[in-house]
Amino acid sequence: MKNALVMGQEVEQALSRGIPIVAYETTILSFGLPEPMNREVAELCEKVAREAGCVPATLAILDGQVKIGLTKEEILFFCTRAPHIVKVNLQNFAAALARRQPGALTVAASMKACALAGLRVFATGGIGGVHRGYAQTLDISSDLRALAEFPVVVVSAGAKSILDVGATLEVLETLGVPVIGYRTDRFPLFFTAESPYRLDIVCDSPDEVAALARIHFACGGKGLLVVTPVPADASIPMVELENWIEKALADAAANNVSGKAVTPYLLERLEMLSQGRTLAANRALIENNARLAAAIAQALVNG
Ligand code: PSU
Numbered sequence: 001m002k003n004a005l006v007m008g009q010e011v012e013q014a015l016s017r018g019i020p021i022v023a024y025e026t027t028i029l030s031f032g033l034p035e036p037m038n039r040e041v042a043e044l045c046e047k048v049a050r051e052a053g054c055v056p057a058t059l060a061i062l063d064g065q066v067k068i069g070l071t072k073e074e075i076l077f078f079c080t081r082a083p084h085i086v087k088v089n090l091q092n093f094a095a096a097l098a099r100r101q102p103g104a105l106t107v108a109a110s111m112k113a114c115a116l117a118g119l120r121v122f123a124t125g126g127i128g129g130v131h132r133g134y135a136q137t138l139d140i141s142s143d144l145r146a147l148a149e150f151p152v153v154v155v156s157a158g159a160k161s162i163l164d165v166g167a168t169l170e171v172l173e174t175l176g177v178p179v180i181g182y183r184t185d186r187f188p189l190f191f192t193a194e195s196p197y198r199l200d201i202v203c204d205s206p207d208e209v210a211a212l213a214r215i216h217f218a219c220g221g222k223g224l225l226v227v228t229p230v231p232a233d234a235s236i237p238m239v240e241l242e243n244w245i246e247k248a249l250a251d252a253a254a255n256n257v258s259g260k261a262v263t264p265y266l267l268e269r270l271e272m273l274s275q276g277r278t279l280a281a282n283r284a285l286i287e288n289n290a291r292l293a294a295a296i297a298q299a300l301v302n303g
């Protein structure tokens with residue numbers, strides 16, 4: 001595995017000097033966000049990490065290697081819709097390496113890359129989970145399995161209610177993944193700060209999250225999911241969202257969309273149906289997640 005893993009120079013230095021690192025995924029860039037929003041978000045995430053004294057590490061598979069810390073040019077490549085870019089989860093991780101396909105990593109594949117490289121903090125927008133209608137399709141994101149397997153703190157704005165959020169939370173409990181509300185006792189629903197789903201674990205500072213994570217890792221625990229809602233001024237009311245979601249799900253069913261195409265399809269439909277209103281929320285929440293992840297990475301290094 002050694003020569004299948006390559007670090008950017010800055011990341012390598014940061015690791016050896018104990019400078020905190022925040023990792024970012026690439027599926028969100030290649031399959032989750034439209035252009036030019038994806039480029040803006042990628043740039044913003046890197047900037048936020050640096051402002052907080054961290055080194056950013058955007059992750060992907062390139063030229064048969066897992067790359068930890070893409071260059072600017074490499075990030076821009078993953079922000080194109082180049083047709084040979086593949087969405088990589090745990091199942092096709094080795095295949096993308098073997099075939100030298102450019103691989104955009106999901107949360108699951110990013111956590112695996114973090115574990116291989118020894119990175120502990122990762123920020124994204126929202127995680128994948130149990131899809132609505134899972135009893136028929138068995139469509140459950142490998143993000144959940146990865147949270148149970150890799151010792152990484154994942155910072156997100158919860159999950160979109162295109163998923164069965166209640167079932168997703170049940171699976172996280174079964175898998176022993178702590179779900180930590182950051183200054184909230186509700187599991188946030190991505191575009192909206194409103195949520196009926198209660199959480200038992202609440203932390204009020206990055207130090208508190210870091211302390212809990214350290215104990216979790218010391219006890220042999222693996223992933224932790226830290227959730228923080230979209231900032232209030234960018235939150236979209238739930239009643240509006242639900243209409244778009246129902247419509248997007250109906251369109252997916254009518255078009256027989258299945259497998260890895262489901263999440264990207266639903267995300268694109270939501271953008272269309274909301275006439276881009278979801279984009280401002282998306283940008284705000286990712287920036288917010290990146291900022292919190294950087295603070296947690298600092299606290300983990302300093303504690
Ligand atoms: N949820 C979002 N936006 C995203 C994703 C999920 O709100 O862009 C992406 C992430 O990369 C996540 C992946 O890991 O989709 C999950 O895909 P699947 O459901 O196929 O496992």
Ligand code: MN
Pocket residue numbers: 139140141142259260262
């Ligand atoms: Mn799936």
